[in-house]
Amino acid sequence: MSDKIPIIATGRVSEHAKKTLDIVKRFVEERCIPADPVFSAQIDQGGADRWDHHPSVIDDLKTEAKKLGLWNMFLAKGHYKESPGFTNLEYGLMAEQLGKSRTASEAVNCAAPDTGNMEVLAKYGNEAQKKQWLQPLLDGHIRSAFLMTEPDVASSDATNIQLGMKKDGNDWILNGQKWWSSGAGDPRCKIYIVMGKSDPGNKDPYKQQSVILVPADTPGIKIERMLSVYGYDDAPHGHGHISFKNVRVPASNMVLGPGRGFEIIQGRLGPGRIHHAMRTIGAAEKALDWMLMRINDPKKTPFGKQLKEHGVILEWVAKSRIEIDAARLVVLNAAIKIDELGAKGALKEIAEAKVLVPQMALTVIDRAVQSFGGAGVCQDTPLANMWAQIRTLRLADGPDEVHLQQMGKNENKRGQEVTANILKQAETTKQMFAKYNVSLAHIGPKSKL
Template sequence: MNFEHSPKAQDYMARLTAFMNEHVYPVEHDYYDYLDSCENRWATVPMMEELKAKAREQGLWNLAFPGSHGAGLTNLEYAPLAEIMGRVMWAPEIFNCNAPDTGNMEVFMMYGTEAQQEQWLTPLLNGDIRSAYAMTEPNVASSDATNIETSIVRDGDEYVINGRKWFITGAMNERTQIFIVMGKSDPDNPNRHLQQTQILVPKGTPGLTVERALKTFNYDDAPIGHAEIVFDNVRVPAANLLLGEGRGFEIAQGRLGPGRLHHCMRLIGCAQRSMELACHRAETRSTFGKKLSEHQSVREDIANCFCEIEQVRLLTLKTADQLDKVGNKEARDLIAAAKISTPLTVQRVIDRAMQIHGAGGLCQDFFMAEAFNYARWCRQADGSDQVHMMALGKQLIKRYAS
């Protein structure tokens, strides 16, 4: 096995790290100060547009895509870049690598018609608009996507959509222009995985209402946000259908595999930075007559952080490599393992780092509280821990029981 990143990846890593050091870390708190003082938290922060222009000038744009639409990197080559971006919660958008837009762009790349790609993919790739993916619902256990109740019914040359969705990332942002919506077009189909359909609903379509912003641990994740939205007899042209009726579950599986791994990559960046901050804190604070770094318990905590970060990093890199070699379906066991392990591990690492920082670790002076929120949120996003453990356990029993 080769444990070194490719020369191409190393070049991007060096350039991206330099960009973060020069342009992002120095204004990290300015970004939040602006959000705290502005009139509209859902509008793009002005400095974001300046940073995006600099990133494009330096060729640090659309890094997530392996094909001609982006930097041409493999998933394995992209992984360390996502980790670097993940060290600042809002940084991925600078490089047009933020969720849910990367996953939505992949949907358009894999399943969109030429007309749909021209209308929505091109402006997304250019960073001109944002998007949202509407699957989760408040009234059913949405980790089992076959439970989705939103209806998508054909009526002549249109489809009519009715339902309620929530935790729809990006829905609050002013620049979000398109919703990819998953619902049921054939609820009585005996094959539960052929009941679902995905369809495009432009912002401003009559009957589409964004009801409220949702918070996690009192973070609203502005200016992206998570929202509860309602579809009340929303009508869209039949041409807005993605791939075909009954193909919604197939699209969801194709979209969520790489997206789950991208979250893991970014989370490792959160954990690595938390450990580094804990090391600095331990060297600069003293209790009971000696530096924190000289206390055995602190050394043990930092050692455990290092071990656990290395474990999930190697698992994530192996998963990315398999995703490149055999594809999403064949790598699903490793994707599930990474999705189960990484958020929970990162949560533990950040928790130790916060403890070493004392009360300060819980406040806005450090990034760790928001990163902890992200790690905890990721244990629900794109399928809860239990669903992935159930699916992985089933695969492993089938593989090894004989």
């Protein structure tokens, strides 16, 4: 595996990371992927109790992962003292392998939303908060949820967040609703990281919000319902619609301080987008594997030929290979930028990866589904579930349109500069036409020359 590291990463991956990458690949291929159907079966057997327990196979995988030294690899070297010593680039290569399996990320304690939540606590939490919540998360003893999006506002603009946070003595009192609270359905979820509006009168719209730690069993919290994703309920993890009614939380649970919510959220989402993107690369690779298996099946011979003998199918394979490899380079480039400049210095590269990769993966998965026909849209392959999960990434962590708009604005800032440069070049060209006595007639009156 380590000898297939993309050229962009050559010289940037340590020997320790190369060895770990080999172990990750074997663990995913030999243990996690075979366990995925067992995980699903154990959930289904739970019936009405599916939200009251988690599949035991995941605990066994966690035990194996710890013994192999595969634990918390996402905490980047140089950014967190709790880091196991890998860069964002190195973990990115590992995350691609984890993305090939439903169970792998959780098995190595690198599953969302816990990864982002642990980063928040590690980066912004005080020592008491770290002791109470970060350490149990790092140990894999509990899980967490991230509560930002709301049902009654356009949450793609986080200044719209309305969940109220009012100071009352040594407490904050929370009232409002959240939804798409991923992880809230899991009985192991013990802590919510909640974004709310603590200072609605502040003239700076980016100083009105705060982030606070809310124990999941705090009185006044009610899980109204669990939401489905294209028909999948994602038990026991789930995505909750949660109401807060006079929920009283100690002021000591405030992260970093009142009015610092945007700062915290931006710090949380940057690396998380790269984690999602690399896992998605892995899912796309897995979908291509399934497509290759299907088109080489000697029993499938539409119109007297195997699928691989139809030109359009081979074109799908070729395009998929190109698209996956190109997207991987975009993500690894972003990971390198984060390692060198931090998330703030890599906003463009992160946005590029966030927009490009899910769209690429959906295209590749859709081709694989098409190659399977009816089998591709049912539970007989992982493809339908993969498509449903990855489709949500075009909305999660900010919808594509928000990132594209900001990228477009930033790119357009070069407009005056490039216009002046082109006109300057055109003037030089005119002078060269005159010098060499060449006619301008063929260029036309509207030419910038």
